[in-house]
Amino acid sequence: MRNLKVLTTTLAAVLAVSSLLSACSSGDKATKEEPAAAGDKANSVLNASGFPIVKSDVSMRVFGCKDPNQAAWKDVLVLKEYEKKSGIKMAYEETPTQGCSEKRNLLFASNELPDLFLRADLSNTDISKYGMQEQMLIPLEGLIEKYAPNLKKLFDQYPEAKKTVTATDGHIYSLPVIRLQAAGRGDKIWINQEWLAKLNLKAPTNVDELFTVLRAFRDQDPNGNGKKDEIPLGLRDPGMVFNTFAGSFGLDRQLGTNANIDNNKVKLWVGDDRYKELLMFLNKLYAEKLLYADFYAQDLPKWRSNLSQALYGMFFIYASDPFSKVENQFAGMAPIKGPHGDQLLSTGSPLASPIGTFAITRVNKNPEAAIRWVDYFYSEEGSQFFNYGIEGQSYTMKNGKPVILDSIKNDPRGFMAALGQVNLVPGGGFPTIIVDDIVLSEKTKEVSAVSEKFTSKVMYGAPIFNKEATDKVVPIKADIDKFVQESAIKFILGETSFDKWGEYTATLKKMKIDELEQAYQTAFDAMNK
Incomplete structure (x- = not known):
């Protein structure tokens, strides 16, 4: 050895x-x-x-x-x-x-x-x-x-x-x-570049252009099979409502929740007018059959099956693993500029x-x-050791960078199973720094680079509340999160009219959203002492 x-x-x-x-x-x-x-x-x-x-x-x-x-x-x-x-x-x-x-x-x-x-x-x-x-x-x-x-x-x-x-x-x-x-933190925006090329279109940069592109994906048979099987926008689950286009409406995801932080003030935005605009935007997409019709069903296998067949024109996902065979059909894009000029990718996760x-x-x-x-694992040297192992046994150096051996990459058991003999990278969650995530494809890194500059410069994770706050906050948050998600689906599907928005926000008040916001404010203040 x-x-x-x-x-x-x-x-x-x-x-x-x-x-x-x-x-x-x-x-x-x-x-x-x-x-x-x-x-x-x-x-x-x-x-x-x-x-x-x-x-x-x-x-x-x-x-x-x-x-x-x-x-x-x-x-x-x-x-x-x-x-x-x-x-x-x-x-x-x-x-x-x-x-x-x-x-x-x-x-x-x-x-x-x-x-x-x-x-x-x-x-x-x-x-x-x-x-x-x-x-x-x-x-x-x-x-x-x-x-x-x-x-x-x-x-x-x-x-x-x-x-x-x-x-x-x-x-x-x-x-x-x-x-x-940054490529290791959060979902990226992917768009079908082959469809764009066939239809002589460019990636959209604002709301109007987005509708133009998605309508073309819907109507002009960009995959050329003579079937209307194209899905213009593929949101995979209800949770995507809160972090895909939210940044284009000035809404961030801070403290592990639907919150903005402005001048050290925490604002939970699920009752705000900007959020209402976001839901109305998504409702319009759904009404025009531009949005994946089953986004609310949480049927991940079905969503991934569509993805592996390259049936989506645009979607958000962390990495290309589920569609690696068709990943080159897609490119990265920047978040669209919203109606008020906001252009933020709010799908990111905290540095820690x-x-x-x-x-x-x-x-x-x-x-x-x-x-x-x-x-040791928080040093670059220790991180390289943890991620790549021992030179000659699990990696070699090429152009000054470590590269996992082909025998591991092409192991018949699969790359992750072979890598699991070397380190604990499969599954993540080991205390270390990740300088260059070895499990991300080069395509994923390329796509991420397009939108990285539009992510929040500072991202705060969910607070660690004390017992009193935990006992108070957890039940309130659970109830509000459930109500907000169920309501979002109904608004988007058109089952609830936006004329009912006042009733929705009144219910949030009754559910103590103000107390929840104050708990997050107190926790944020404690973080910054």
């Missing part, structure tokens, strides 16, 4: 006297040691910089959720090599994705905690409950400050990423995936997402070593 070719990451010298208690939180149950004792212990175990991370044997019990394409974690190339490199032995207790949440919750309920949760899909509610409330997950910001220079640098460079993972009590209980490549990929529990005896273990 060839040795891993990596440069030694130099860390700042570890301060000699400090306690995990003072570094994290005075109320943290994770440590009972006096400051000097904690500092001495960390120094006795850790090397000040470089690898191995520890001076003596350190073992940790790790729980996580295993994607079907991943090998047993103990056999994954990157994890095996990193154990040798770091000197930390990980006892992996991965559980299949189906049933993983139940197993994870049982560990919390029975207080049978592992040392680490890794790729365990911790939700914001989990982080609130087991971090802020139960203190089973320890605060990490003090550890990051002292022992995680790569992550600290990223948080300094991208403060919105740090804000997204910071709970409303000011502590960080879990770590995210940080996607530096998902946020529950790594957490240290209060039973971990070496949290300093644990944070150093994960910090």
